[in-house]
Amino acid sequence: MRTAAHRAPVVDTGAAIRRIEDAEGYIASICFKTGPPASTGVEIEHIVHTPDHPTRPLDTAALAAALGGHTPAALDPAGPHRALRHGGRLTAGPGGQITLAARPQPTLAGLHATAGAELAELTGLLERGGLHTAGTGIDPHRAPRRVLSSRRYHAMAVSFARRSSDGRTMMCSTAGLRPNLDAGPAAGLADRWAAVHELGPTLLAVFANSPAHAGRDTGWASTRMRAWYGIDPARAGTVPTGSDPAAAWARYALRAPLLCVRRPTGSWTVRPGVTFADWIAGALPGRPTYDDLDHHLGTLFPLVRPRGHLQVRYLDAQPGGDWFAPVAILSALLADGSTVDAARDLCAPAADRWLEAARYGLTDAVIAAVAPAVLELALRTLGRDGLPEPLRDEVAAVVEDRFRRAWPHLHRP
Numbered sequence: 001m002r003t004a005a006h007r008a009p010v011v012d013t014g015a016a017i018r019r020i021e022d023a024e025g026y027i028a029s030i031c032f033k034t035g036p037p038a039s040t041g042v043e044i045e046h047i048v049h050t051p052d053h054p055t056r057p058l059d060t061a062a063l064a065a066a067l068g069g070h071t072p073a074a075l076d077p078a079g080p081h082r083a084l085r086h087g088g089r090l091t092a093g094p095g096g097q098i099t100l101a102a103r104p105q106p107t108l109a110g111l112h113a114t115a116g117a118e119l120a121e122l123t124g125l126l127e128r129g130g131l132h133t134a135g136t137g138i139d140p141h142r143a144p145r146r147v148l149s150s151r152r153y154h155a156m157a158v159s160f161a162r163r164s165s166d167g168r169t170m171m172c173s174t175a176g177l178r179p180n181l182d183a184g185p186a187a188g189l190a191d192r193w194a195a196v197h198e199l200g201p202t203l204l205a206v207f208a209n210s211p212a213h214a215g216r217d218t219g220w221a222s223t224r225m226r227a228w229y230g231i232d233p234a235r236a237g238t239v240p241t242g243s244d245p246a247a248a249w250a251r252y253a254l255r256a257p258l259l260c261v262r263r264p265t266g267s268w269t270v271r272p273g274v275t276f277a278d279w280i281a282g283a284l285p286g287r288p289t290y291d292d293l294d295h296h297l298g299t300l301f302p303l304v305r306p307r308g309h310l311q312v313r314y315l316d317a318q319p320g321g322d323w324f325a326p327v328a329i330l331s332a333l334l335a336d337g338s339t340v341d342a343a344r345d346l347c348a349p350a351a352d353r354w355l356e357a358a359r360y361g362l363t364d365a366v367i368a369a370v371a372p373a374v375l376e377l378a379l380r381t382l383g384r385d386g387l388p389e390p391l392r393d394e395v396a397a398v399v400e401d402r403f404r405r406a407w408p409h410l411h412r413p
Helices: 020-030 060-070 108-128 151-161 166-173 186-198 200-206 223-229 245-255 276-280 290-297 320-333 337-350 354-363 365-384 389-406
Strands: 040-046 089-092 098-105 176-181 304-307 309-312
Touching: 020 245, 020 276, 020 290, 040 108, 040 320, 060 089, 060 108, 098 108, 108 320, 108 389, 151 166, 166 223, 176 320, 186 200, 186 245, 186 304, 186 309, 186 337, 200 320, 200 337, 200 354, 200 365, 223 354, 245 276, 245 304, 276 290, 320 337, 320 365, 320 389, 337 365, 354 365, 354 389, 365 389
Parallel strands: none
Antiparallel strands: 040 098, 040 176, 089 098, 176 309, 304 309
């Protein structure tokens, strides 16, 4: 049985929040479910195109027709919204991106089988409808265009536009791979939380997969991450690490500006700069509820987001079945305390090189020196933890391919 890092209070989600301390306690009580790692999940997001006309705006009616009874509510509110064959669900982004959220599995081999089967199911549905997935972290052909409308998406667009055009790009043109990993034992939570951040630049660089956007080479290994850098860091930046990750996340969340406020009628936009803490203090009419707080937490996009588990958000979408390699590698590097310690030591020289990772990928000299040893540790751990040899070979082949792309004239160090 999992327990929360802080004991969860019993709350009425419709009750008003009157003190910031109550909001902090509630966030801290739900953000990390601790216990021995027991499952791994993944969210696989893809940009969708018409193969013969990849620059053509996405036809949402054609997309809904292709997905049939599995069509997400954002595309067809009245549809049955059926799960895929193993219980995975589809959602749609404002630019028409489709995300498969696979159900967590107790083993990596099980996740490979179930998510792989559902990804093949999704790909088949799209292909029969005359569509295909781009297999990259950003739309290589089209400029950002919002094809889905909602009051939430409108409020997001207004909020992001106040700062730059990068929010629009993120909303409409990017696709990510999001491993979902258990938070792990309470005693090792702070180290595990730190490790998943410190490993980020290295793994971002290895699996960077978005060098072209809207028909041009951008000069970035991960143009997707370039877009995220332009979003308000109070919403999309790194959450501080330290001895109490739950308290740090609670402070981050309450200091983040509101993206929108749900209302029965009219616009959901909110004036700039108002944080959730400000709302509790009376900056907006009425008091926020715990349900409002839950909604606010879902509008925050840090590089790692605690949702009971660790939702890793810094990886680009991968082509085909290559999604499994980064998921398996991250899971392996967080497998136990000694592996976490070893991984942190190995990646330390590159732990803060987020910008260099996105810009240069594996051609950054520091990351290039660190990455081979980090990945070797992951592959050894996968073997020790019983991942079948064919799947270990699959992961190793993807890693080797990434090295060859970065260093075409050299053997892997």
